[in-house]
Amino acid sequence: MVARQHVKTADERSTGRLYKELALGFFRVGIFGFGGGPSSIPLVHTEAVKKYKWMTDDEFGDILALANTMPGPIATKMAGYIGYRVAGMLGLLIALVVNVVPTVIAVILLLNLLAAYKDLPVVNNMASAVIPVVTVMLGVLAWDFVKKSGDSIGWAKAIFAIVIAYVAMYVLNIHPAFVILAVFALIFSPLLTKRRKRL
């Protein structure tokens, strides 16, 4: 059994503090997410679950799953939704702005003022050296999800589900969004048949 994680409720801390936490947390996610949106998933996990305890691992998994079924950039969807969940509309705005604006300004500056520097080997080398770090962060998070799958539905079922999901997404090349939607449909299908019987 997985021990129930403690998540602080809104009453346990002031809203002002939440805004500050959101601003700091998603600012870090934005400026350290080298390698595009997916590389920031483990960073969001660190801030939301481990550091500030806005949510449990389970809730993080649900949000990540649903974010994957929606189009658009994954990092900003996570920032926006988590901001909203933690502190309402203002929380959403704060999380989005601190997540997106610093790097947008950096791109504008880089292209307008420092265009000469973007081909510098030192800039490329710095960005390349971060990739192995992201690899480790993703690997740790991935193993977390594998282990939790085994703990919650049993290893036999978990391995079965993992193989099916792998084959569907990477052998049959079905888009992940549709695989996740299929899981939704399978889980909720008993509800539909029940309702039909009642009618």
Next chain:
Amino acid sequence: MIYWELFLAFLIPGILGYGGGPAAIPLVQVEVVDRYGWMTNPEFSEMVAAANALPGPIATKMAGFVGYDQAGVLGAMVALFASVGPSLLMMIVLLNILWRYKNSPYVKNLTKWVRPVIAVLLVVLTFQFFFDSYEINGAWITVFLVIGAYILLERVKLHPAVVILLALGFGAVTTYI
């Protein structure tokens, strides 16, 4: 009207861009280069190269830059909203419904059975990053940095941001050796 055009140009990649930011790059190119002619193809690839060297989601960096380039700060805001807003709103609505029924056995089952799918996605993403690094950095540096990062993140328990800064420093220093 330039604001309306910017809104449309980034709304479409935002809605069709399944698979996150990188999936949106070709969609943005169609709008920015082919449809509206705001940039030439070489300019577009220059922007993508610069955006890739910087942290943060790629789709929003492109939207912000093109919006600013065409219509200043307001243009950047319009393009950013178009690329992020619609899918974020959908997600808030759906997750609020799930949250309301979070104690129902169906939603609990959903959490359990979605997890293996996410696990597969993350494992595959891990390998993609590993092989990217192998191609760019070579085997020795990749293995060295992977082991070093693992020790610092999981044994020493440093914050990921600190480890990323160390890696940036490593990349900068090794350039001159």
